Amino acid sequence: MAAEEGQVAVTVSNKQVIFNNYVSGFPKESDMSIAVGEINLKLPESAAAGVLLKNLYLSCDPYMRPRMRNSSGSYVGAFQPGSPLSGYGVAKVLESGHPNFEKGDLVWGSTGWEEYTVSTEPGQLFKIQHKDVPLSYYTGILGMPGMTAYVGLYELCSPKKGEYVYVSAASGAVGQLVGQFAKLAGCYVVGSAGSQEKVDLLKNKFGFDEAFNYKEEQDLAAALKRYFPQGIDIYFENVGGKMLDAVLGNMRLRGRIAVCGMISQYNLESPEGVHNLASLIMNRIRMEGFIVSDHYHLYPKYLEMVVPKIKEGKIVYVEDTAEGLDNAPAALVGLFYGRNVGKQVVKVADD
Amino acid sequence: MAAEEGQVAVTVSNKQVIFNNYVSGFPKESDMSIAVGEINLKLPESAAAGVLLKNLYLSCDPYMRPRMRNSSGSYVGAFQPGSPLSGYGVAKVLESGHPNFEKGDLVWGSTGWEEYTVSTEPGQLFKIQHKDVPLSYYTGILGMPGMTAYVGLYELCSPKKGEYVYVSAASGAVGQLVGQFAKLAGCYVVGSAGSQEKVDLLKNKFGFDEAFNYKEEQDLAAALKRYFPQGIDIYFENVGGKMLDAVLGNMRLRGRIAVCGMISQYNLESPEGVHNLASLIMNRIRMEGFIVSDHYHLYPKYLEMVVPKIKEGKIVYVEDTAEGLDNAPAALVGLFYGRNVGKQVVKVADD
Numbered sequence: 294m295a296a297e298e299g300q301v302a303v304t305v306s307n308k309q310v311i312f313n314n315y316v317s318g319f320p321k322e323s324d325m326s327i328a329v330g331e332i333n334l335k336l337p338e339s340a341a342a343g344v345l346l347k348n349l350y351l352s353c354d355p356y357m358r359p360r361m362r363n364s365s366g367s368y369v370g371a372f373q374p375g376s377p378l379s380g381y382g383v384a385k386v387l388e389s390g391h392p393n394f395e396k397g398d399l400v401w402g403s404t405g406w407e408e409y410t411v412s413t414e415p416g417q418l419f420k421i422q423h424k425d426v427p428l429s430y431y432t433g434i435l436g437m438p439g440m441t442a443y444v445g446l447y448e449l450c451s452p453k454k455g456e457y458v459y460v461s462a463a464s465g466a467v468g469q470l471v472g473q474f475a476k477l478a479g480c481y482v483v484g485s486a487g488s489q490e491k492v493d494l495l496k497n498k499f500g501f502d503e504a505f506n507y508k509e510e511q512d513l514a515a516a517l518k519r520y521f522p523q524g525i526d527i528y529f530e531n532v533g534g535k536m537l538d539a540v541l542g543n544m545r546l547r548g549r550i551a552v553c554g555m556i557s558q559y560n561l562e563s564p565e566g567v568h569n570l571a572s573l574i575m576n577r578i579r580m581e582g583f584i585v586s587d588h589y590h591l592y593p594k595y596l597e598m599v600v601p602k603i604k605e606g607k608i609v610y611v612e613d614t615a616e617g618l619d620n621a622p623a624a625l626v627g628l629f630y631g632r633n634v635g636k637q638v639v640k641v642a643d644d
Numbered sequence: 645m646a647a648e649e650g651q652v653a654v655t656v657s658n659k660q661v662i663f664n665n666y667v668s669g670f671p672k673e674s675d676m677s678i679a680v681g682e683i684n685l686k687l688p689e690s691a692a693a694g695v696l697l698k699n700l701y702l703s704c705d706p707y708m709r710p711r712m713r714n715s716s717g718s719y720v721g722a723f724q725p726g727s728p729l730s731g732y733g734v735a736k737v738l739e740s741g742h743p744n745f746e747k748g749d750l751v752w753g754s755t756g757w758e759e760y761t762v763s764t765e766p767g768q769l770f771k772i773q774h775k776d777v778p779l780s781y782y783t784g785i786l787g788m789p790g791m792t793a794y795v796g797l798y799e800l801c802s803p804k805k806g807e808y809v810y811v812s813a814a815s816g817a818v819g820q821l822v823g824q825f826a827k828l829a830g831c832y833v834v835g836s837a838g839s840q841e842k843v844d845l846l847k848n849k850f851g852f853d854e855a856f857n858y859k860e861e862q863d864l865a866a867a868l869k870r871y872f873p874q875g876i877d878i879y880f881e882n883v884g885g886k887m888l889d890a891v892l893g894n895m896r897l898r899g900r901i902a903v904c905g906m907i908s909q910y911n912l913e914s915p916e917g918v919h920n921l922a923s924l925i926m927n928r929i930r931m932e933g934f935i936v937s938d939h940y941h942l943y944p945k946y947l948e949m950v951v952p953k954i955k956e957g958k959i960v961y962v963e964d965t966a967e968g969l970d971n972a973p974a975a976l977v978g979l980f981y982g983r984n985v986g987k988q989v990v991k992v993a994d995d
Contacts (some may be wrong), residue, residue, distance in 0.1 A: 570888070
């Protein structure tokens with residue numbers, strides 16, 4: 294096609310973040326390396342029905358840690374050593390062989406950690422319709438993390454007015470939304486995070502009723518007892534391990550736990566034991582794991598709810614932006630130390 | 645009343661099983677003692693709206709172990725040291741001050757571990773309508789354990805034809821029914837128990853597709869992998885601890901776990917840790933605890949289903965009967981060592 298139209302495909306440099314090898318313990322920046330290759334800005338024949346993407350934003354997400362393990366144990370495959378990482382991102386379509394997309398479209402979904410990506414599965418990309426919001430939001434509130442908060446809280450936990458909701462990792466990409474959504478539902482919301490700055494954000498920016506720094510608590514169960522003297526109706530689980538144990542000891546009758554993630558466990562060779570599961574019986578608790586991609590059919594409904602709320606300022610979203618692919622490894626690693634304040638995103642290009 | 649009618653209240657001896665003191669570790673027969681008191685066979689004024697019961701059968705149930713702990717941690721209160729134990733039983737009404745019952749009625753529900761009990765809460769008793777089945781069944785298949793199997797399997801797990809069901813403590817009061825109910829629903833059913841005799845019972849009497857002796861398995865996860873190469877859709881949890889961990893590693897996508905009990909944990913000072921909870925996320929598993937008494941409104945519906953099946957021989961029920969209150973402590977203790985084969989019941993009197 295390009296040849297017939299007399300166009301010449303341009304070859305440009307393509308910076309990539311390469312996954313070096315499988316990781317044990319906490320990931321380090323040296324588990325990744327920056328490489329600069331070249332790419333012909335034209336869909337190759339092997340991907341004639343795909344799309345060629347220019348990546349604008351990349352998303353750093355906790356679920357990427359299990360993908361760094363051999364035989365990943367994650368619900369998506371392990372990263373390939375020697376190849377670029379992949380993940381969620383926002384991109385511009387430079388060329389499309391797929392009927393749903395055309396040149397110039399903005400999309401979000403699975404892409405590579407590089408400047409340009411040939412996607413052979415564009416069916417998994419979402420075309421961006423609302424452009425009068427920050428584009429980076431499609432790695433967060435308007436993308437996978439937003440849907441995660443929405444599905445986990447509303448679909449799995451059915452919050453009712455006056456219920457007591459606890460969110461761990463509450464200032465993160467998902468947690469800050471869970472708290473705000475629960476407030477919209479009329480709940481009493483407490484969040485925990487790992488620094489005073491984050492705690493302030495929870496209370497002053499996101500409107501949580503209370504918040505605490507879990508690192509300053511010797512006894513998590515006692516802390517929860519203090520913030521929830523009457524117990525917890527809904528727990529949005531992001532961290533696992535000791536926190537889950539403390540929560541199980543503080544749940545109310547007919548409580549619900551949406552199990553979204555267990556970031557505290559991802560860097561351990563073997564996960565911590567959780568001891569208080571008998572609370573599930575005593576308190577008739579439902580605990581349910583979920584994967585957001587099972588629920589993407591609800592995305593239009595979610596957008597309908599959330600976009601007006603963003604525009605009216607009723608929902609806010611805080612991002613922590615790393616500039617450029619060179620800073621992407623540090624941004625991803627930082628996620629597991631809680632260095633990010635808000636949603637960790639990597640800006641790759643302006644447009 | 646009795647006086648007006650010219651009757652003389654008879655005083656008889658009342659043998660009781662006394663709870664001596666709070667228990668740590670496995671309960672022992674010496675944690676209970678047999679006492680013989682006297683009872684006036686007439687409702688006292690303090691229980692004028694109650695019923696006077698002659699106990700015929702008493703039920704030995706795992707949930708009684710947590711009640712032996714101070715600040716019980718159970719959903720029912722701790723036993724009172726120096727007083728008789730209480731639990732489920734079948735009894736005859738000798739006198740009633742309650743409009744729902746009259747002299748001669750047979751009932752099942754909460755009663756004392758003694759020959760005669762004054763019940764001040766007869767609202768919690770069920771009048772026995774179907775008498776053409778063994779009366780002892782109302783401590784088992786037609787009582788709390790039957791409802792437990794029914795609610796946990798059908799209401800919480802919605803078994804579908806062809807699904808793979810695993811039951812632990814499978815020859816017990818509840819497990820033997822879960823397996824048979826799952827077979828009726830068209831499932832493939834595997835059970836585990838603690839002796840060859842019980843394994844044979846599961847396969848030959850209850851119609852489980854497969855069964856194994858968990859005590860002979862070095863690696864429970866590997867055993868489950870062997871019996872469920874395709875994974876487990878439904879797990880009926882009776883034991884907790886290591887078994888739960890092994891199951892979590894073998895669940896299928898969208899699996900369901902009904903958490904009925906955790907008998908392996910009840911005698912431990914602190915419960916074992918469960919490590920594989922991340923499987924809840926990966927496999928989108930719902931795990932739900934329940935207390936059967938929340939669901940007793942379904943009892944008539946359950947009877948309608950199960951009574952014909954008993955009469956047609958399509959459901960069988962195996963009981964292990966201890967004769968007389970003197971043997972009740974050993975029967976209860978034996979439950980925690982798996983000495984019972986089938987539902988453990990204590991026969992107190994013929995009628």
